[in-house]
Amino acid sequence: MYRTELIHEALKARENAYCPYSHYAVGAALLGKSGSVYRGCNVENASYGAANCAERTAVYSAVAAGEKKFVAIAIVGGLEGAQPPFSQFAFPCGVCRQVLWELGGEKLLVIVARDEDNYQEYTLGELLPEAFGPEKL
Numbered sequence: 647m648y649r650t651e652l653i654h655e656a657l658k659a660r661e662n663a664y665c666p667y668s669h670y671a672v673g674a675a676l677l678g679k680s681g682s683v684y685r686g687c688n689v690e691n692a693s694y695g696a697a698n699c700a701e702r703t704a705v706y707s708a709v710a711a712g713e714k715k716f717v718a719i720a721i722v723g724g725l726e727g728a729q730p731p732f733s734q735f736a737f738p739c740g741v742c743r744q745v746l747w748e749l750g751g752e753k754l755l756v757i758v759a760r761d762e763d764n765y766q767e768y769t770l771g772e773l774l775p776e777a778f779g780p781e782k783l
């Protein structure tokens with residue numbers, strides 16, 4: 647079941663989160679059409695607004711590697727030091743939903759997980775209705 651494997655990758659990615667300001671660690675694993683998986687974690691900054699979310703880190707890593715079509719993303723989040731199962735499902739923020747839309751579109755599968763066995767799934771179309779995307783330009 648690729649969902650479980652993708653959540654596992656997101657949990658590994660979360661271990662690298664750099665979050666000394668919020669102490670909230672997020673991990674993401676993005677499955678590309680090629681079959682490759684790209685990990686991302688949140689990367690904060692002393693200039694707080696320069697922080698990057700885990701989901702966007704994964705997207706930018708994928709694009710940098712040449713991947714231009716996304717199939718699914720798994721996301722996990724919890725306080726730094728906490729272990730799964732986390733207390734909440736980590737839904738992507740609005741900016742990340744928009745960025746995922748660009749190369750994922752409405753069919754992108756978004757898996758939010760508390761651990762490998764406890765997850766919910768949505769399409770990006772459900773999480774970002776009436777999105778503004780490349781086809782509008």
Ligand SMILES: O=c1ccn([C@H]2C[C@H](O)[C@@H](CO)O2)c(=O)[nH]1
Pocket residue numbers: 665668670671672687688689690697698699700701736737738739742
């Ligand atoms: O979907 C989300 C929401 C928040 N964060 C990060 C940004 C920041 O580093 C910390 C607290 O907002 O969590 C993510 O990585 N993904």
Ligand SMILES: [Zn+2]
Pocket residue numbers: 699700701702738739740741742743
């Ligand atoms: Zn975000």
